[in-house]
Amino acid sequence: MIILGVMGVVVLYAAFDFLVPKKKLSATPDMTQKTAELNTFVTDLTAGLSKDTTKNLQVLIFSRAEKEWKQDPFLDAKSYRVWSKAQEPAKAGAAAPKIEFVYTGYLEVNKERIAIINGSEYKAGDELDVKGYVLKSISPARVVIENRVARAVHKVPLQE
Numbered sequence: 001m002i003i004l005g006v007m008g009v010v011v012l013y014a015a016f017d018f019l020v021p022k023k024k025l026s027a028t029p030d031m032t033q034k035t036a037e038l039n040t041f042v043t044d045l046t047a048g049l050s051k052d053t054t055k056n057l058q059v060l061i062f063s064r065a066e067k068e069w070k071q072d073p074f075l076d077a078k079s080y081r082v083w084s085k086a087q088e089p090a091k092a093g094a095a096a097p098k099i100e101f102v103y104t105g106y107l108e109v110n111k112e113r114i115a116i117i118n119g120s121e122y123k124a125g126d127e128l129d130v131k132g133y134v135l136k137s138i139s140p141a142r143v144v145i146e147n148r149v150a151r152a153v154h155k156v157p158l159q160e
Helices: 002-019 028-050 054-066 077-087
Strands: 101-107 112-117 119-124 133-138 142-147 152-157
Touching: 101 152, 112 142
Parallel strands: none
Antiparallel strands: 101 112, 112 119, 133 142, 142 152
8 A cells, every 4th residue: 555655656756747848958158157167077078089099009919918928828828837837937846848849730822831839830940839849840740859958859740
């Protein structure tokens, strides 16, 4: 009953507000002042937009892009763990971690061969992300990677 009573009062108020004509206000002096304020606002906004704000935005983008990433977003979890272990300095008396390379892609464009190893693209002679390793040769079936520190050669077959 209370809810119906409140609803009836609201409906009556809405009908009164809608049906009763409103008094006209003399708005001429206010309109000129509001028009002047609006014109001032538009002028200030236009002047502010004409300034080149893209320079500041580009500086921000480049400064964030140059920061060192904690994890490469393009490496899968296993490759990242292997890579991060290889980046850590070897502990005294501990054996160096075994580094695994995953050769997953081969491209030949304009007689230039490109190998995809651990999710990154390399040409013959490029240094790998793992320090001390260099890509010696590329073939469709395998790549040859040399460890310059230990003078060891790793032959990694293509994984499909």
